Amino acid sequence: MDKTQYIFGFGTGRCGTSSLAHLLDIQPNARVSHEQFDIHWFPAITDYTLVREAIRERARQYELVGDICYAWIQYLPRLVEDFPTAKFIYIWRDKEEVIDSFWERNKDRIDNPLENRPNLNKCTEYLKSFWNLQYPFLGYPPTKECIRNTIERYSALTQSTLFRFAKRTYMFNMKNLNLEKSVHNLLNFVGVPKEEQVIEIVKQNVGGKPVSWKEMAVQKT
Numbered sequence: 555m556d557k558t559q560y561i562f563g564f565g566t567g568r569c570g571t572s573s574l575a576h577l578l579d580i581q582p583n584a585r586v587s588h589e590q591f592d593i594h595w596f597p598a599i600t601d602y603t604l605v606r607e608a609i610r611e612r613a614r615q616y617e618l619v620g621d622i623c624y625a626w627i628q629y630l631p632r633l634v635e636d637f638p639t640a641k642f643i644y645i646w647r648d649k650e651e652v653i654d655s656f657w658e659r660n661k662d663r664i665d666n667p668l669e670n671r672p673n674l675n676k677c678t679e680y681l682k683s684f685w686n687l688q689y690p691f692l693g694y695p696p697t698k699e700c701i702r703n704t705i706e707r708y709s710a711l712t713q714s715t716l717f718r719f720a721k722r723t724y725m726f727n728m729k730n731l732n733l734e735k736s737v738h739n740l741l742n743f744v745g746v747p748k749e750e751q752v753i754e755i756v757k758q759n760v761g762g763k764p765v766s767w768k769e770m771a772v773q774k775t
Contacts, residue, residue, distance in 0.1 A: 558613040559745045560640040561586060562633055563622035566708050567689075568655035569647035570728035575622040577737065578744065580752045584618035593625045595689055602629065606636050618746070624689075627708070627715055634719070641744065642723040644712060649705060656701045660691075 561578060565571050575588035591605045612619045622643075626633070633640050689708075691700045716723055724743045730736035734753055741751045 556613070556639070557617070558639070559618045560609070560613070560633070560637040561618065561620035561643065561744055562626045562630075562640060563620070563643040563645055564624055564626040565622075565645040565728075566647070566652050566705050567624045568652050568659070570645050570731055571622045571624065573728075573731050574643065574645050574726070577731070577740075577754065578618070578620065578622070580754060581618055581741065581744075581746050582750050582752070583616050584746075585612055585616040586618065586620045586622065588621070589623045591621055591623070593623060593629065595625050595628065597628050600629075602632060606632075609637070618744070624708075627711060630715060630719055634722075640722065642719060643726055643740070643744075644716065644723055645726045645728055646712075647728040649709070652705055653698060653701050656705075657698050660701075 563571060563574050563578075565574075572588045575586055578584060578586035591608060592600065593602075593605055594600045609619065609621075622645075626642075630642060633642075689704045691704055716725070724740060726736075726740055730740075737753055738748065738751060741753075742748065
């Protein structure tokens with residue numbers, strides 16, 4: 555019987571996903587990565603079988619395994635089918651903060667839609683409207699409205715997902731990464747015994763770089 559605990563986190567992006575992955579990855583006998591598997595927002599582009607086997611291979615070495623990625627929300631039914639004990643974490647941030655953060659990071663960015671994806675050659679004309687392959691930010695030139703439309707669609711998808719998988723999904727505000735009690739509650743949900751929980755309070759929106767309690771105190775003074 556598989557005793558591995560599988561954990562998959564998702565959120566819009568620019569909402570603490572890398573910090574969440576770091577927090578889970580430092581737990582005992584855990585391997586939880588951030589956007590390490592080759593999954594795409596559009597499941598038709600993803601070789602899901604390959605991803606599933608990579609997760610199973612990881613489970614042969616660790617008791618707590620998973621990954622945090624914006625795109626997992628598109629794969630939850632398949633994850634439940636393949637990993638019956640899977641739990642999900644939805645990490646969120648104020649919508650306007652997310653939009654502003656995406657805009658500042660991506661306003662001058664134009665992705666090559668065919669880079670490393672030769673199988674998409676037939677879709678060239680359609681993909682010309684993409685300026686960031688992470689999401690279907692359709693419309694050129696880039697605008698905040700492109701981002702807003704996508705984030706609102708993501709939020710709508712999240713609501714239906716939470717309704718369907720409510721018992722196995724934990725909602726977590728990014729700001730709570732700075733609160734010890736909230737972090738403990740999250741790890742309790744994940745299934746890490748309280749006496750084994752490793753707590754690191756992390757800075758928000760800095761790629762998951764940990765900050766110790768002592769460093770937090772110094773910063774506040």
